Amino acid sequence: MPDKAPWITYRPELKVLDCTIRDGGLINNHLFDDALVRAVYETCVAAGIDYMEIGYKNSPRLFAKDEYGPWRHCEEEDMQRVVGDHDAEATGLKLSAMADAEKSDWRHQIVPAEQSPLDMIRVAFYAHQVSEAVQMIEHCHELGYETMANLMAVSNITEREIDTVLSAIAPTPAGTMVIVDSFGHLYREQIDMLYRKYAAAMEGTGKEIGMHAHNNLQLAFANTLEAIVLGANRVDATMMGLGRGAGNCPMELLLGFLRNPKFSLRPVIQLLRDHIDPLRETVEWGALVPYNITGALNLHPRSAMQFRAGEDRDDYLKFYDQITADE
């Protein structure tokens, strides 16, 4: 198998992570019922997906349990209730949770890996939080977890800041450094530039490069493909692109592209029909015009989400005028 397989073959090292519950949960304060989470879990197993990120390990002090659902904290008993005696080897699926710098009681909240169904902790952080992120990665590694480093909002910081973060992450035990386009702003050439920068900084460390895309400009899937073509071996997606604002790279498109026969699209299509499409009755996501606008302007989609929640939700011109006047 060549190192850079063309679109008709595949790289066996390429692994797919489903973050429907973790990232998609930002749409509804992680108030998914157990049946949905279990359905996503079973779909991941049936579809041959490599990792499922079941939620955040975030602090109940900061995210109160009467306001946020269980997947904001991923207490061991909540996970166990849904995935039972999860067996990563038998199912081929590893479970992951994300811990944010400054939002997680990581010193106390995370049990040793052998006592948890979780195989991986992904550490999410902004550039200025990199020192805490390094400690978190080392701590989780010592507890026996695989780790990834997710530097968020990369479109909003300087190249110098990126370089500094990469230098700090390179010597850690993190298995993967992830390109995270939080604002869904990156165009093809920027993905190229970042991939090359990340790969060069991690050279010789054995780390993989990951890709986590958002769909504000309808580029989440394309940017994920771009990263794959360049050599990224860890890619994130969510079922039907479920996610806050414009959402994420859709799993059904990604699996439709990947040629590794271990992946199966049919269980995903079934999940979309039975569980994900029906969510549209209560929550909205997708690459709507206001998200196109914040994406193109390299802004957090917050203002677009607020606008879509208001009375003038379809007055795209009003939103455009407001947001360009703010600039």
Place this chain on the structure above:
Amino acid sequence: MPDKAPWITYRPELKVLDCTIRDGGLINNHLFDDALVRAVYETCVAAGIDYMEIGYKNSPRLFAKDEYGPWRHCEEEDMQRVVGDHDAEATGLKLSAMADAEKSDWRHQIVPAEQSPLDMIRVAFYAHQVSEAVQMIEHCHELGYETMANLMAVSNITEREIDTVLSAIAPTPAGTMVIVDSFGHLYREQIDMLYRKYAAAMEGTGKEIGMHAHNNLQLAFANTLEAIVLGANRVDATMMGLGRGAGNCPMELLLGFLRNPKFSLRPVIQLLRDHIDPLRETVEWGALVPYNITGALNLHPRSAMQFRAGEDRDDYLKFYDQITADE
């Protein structure tokens, strides 16, 4: 300005064609009212768009006038009623119509360019129709029109067929050879392969390479960007991606990316609010799951459109099972 401008500058040679009415009209038999067509026209002028394709020059024998709207035939009086004394020089906007091989009475239907508001005729054809297409291009050129050659459904023919078509088009007076992804099937590496093939075949002829993408895999905008990065200088888009099935490359995304200050996004956002979004009450388009499936399988979206018109429209799994059983 460098030949291959990075994403922060621009190539002045890059020209944008709006085909909302022509290609979008396949969604409703071109039964747009004059107000909508005029609004698109005025938006194109205000936004600095280079070409507007106002419809097809197709045969009224094959497309009866009591069934199809005026933009299926583009009679001179219909165009005049909407665009009046259109002045390409004063407005910066050229008008175009598309004529299909075998579907157009091109020998009789097209008047000399000096008698028409049209500046360009685009000739659309399948590979086996290339001989008629060459005659059409020569005929329209003699009538004083700029011409483009649009080889359709390129994902469905062999490289040898593509090469033969390109050899036949190269010596014609066509100004542009367009990559047309009718099924919305092409991935990034295939766009690269086709661009290089088209560019090599047209080398020395002075022809530009164009890109016309469909959104079945949410890749219309990304593939258009890819072609631009490679050097394509003629790109198609429609307002809000309006188009049959999954639709087209959205103009608002394209203009949000292009850095030539002659383009203006605001009039497009206004048009979306006032004229295009309201169309969703009567017609459906977008990268829905059934179109994702036909796109990934390299199939015409016809079956997906029929499915979405039926009672089981949301039963994606049924559609998936039907179409994969047919294969």
